[in-house]
Amino acid sequence: MTEEEMRREITTEFQYEQGHDLSKTENKWCDCNLFKEIEAVLGVGDKIDDLKSVYIGNTKLDRSAFLEMAKNFWYKNGYGLQVIHPELYMYTSQGTFCREEYDGAEGWRFVPFRTE
Numbered sequence: 266m267t268e269e270e271m272r273r274e275i276t277t278e279f280q281y282e283q284g285h286d287l288s289k290t291e292n293k294w295c296d297c298n299l300f301k302e303i304e305a306v307l308g309v310g311d312k313i314d315d316l317k318s319v320y321i322g323n324t325k326l327d328r329s330a331f332l333e334m335a336k337n338f339w340y341k342n343g344y345g346l347q348v349i350h351p352e353l354y355m356y357t358s359q360g361t362f363c364r365e366e367y368d369g370a371e372g373w374r375f376v377p378f379r380t381e
Contacts, residue, residue, distance in 0.1 A: 271334045274321050274350065297342035300335035303355070306362055306373045315357045322352040347371050 307313055319326045340348040347366045355362040360377035 271326060271331060274324070274326070297340055298336070299338040299340065299349070300332065302342070302373075303332070303335060306375070307355075307357070315359075316355055317358065318356045320352075320354045320356070321350050342371060 303316075304313060307316060313332070316328060316332070319328055319331045342348075349364050349371055351364050351366060353364045360375055362373045362375055365372060365374045
């Protein structure tokens with residue numbers, strides 16, 4: 266999968282068509298970098314190296330290609346329409362990070378694996 270195809274997959278349809286998330290450099294409209302966001306959430310307990318796999322729905326993405334693409338993926342992380350696909354999942358050895366959205370404000374929710 267090419268970087269452009271991966272961008273298309275992880276972006277909601279409307280946002281992709283509008284081109285709101287396709288900036289390859291930080292600017293006043295795109296204030297959040299997906300890779301930096303991933304580093305921040307994984308830093309809580311896991312590390313980037315502990316990221317085992319990435320899925321959109323049932324489609325597995327190449328982990329290395331996804332992380333490389335995320336380094337150049339800037340988007341507006343505020344209220345409004347959701348940019349990142351709601352079925353983006355990142356699996357680690359400790360649990361799953363899922364995208365969540367409330368009134369257009371998006372972020373990550375961690376669901377730990379059961380240890381019982």
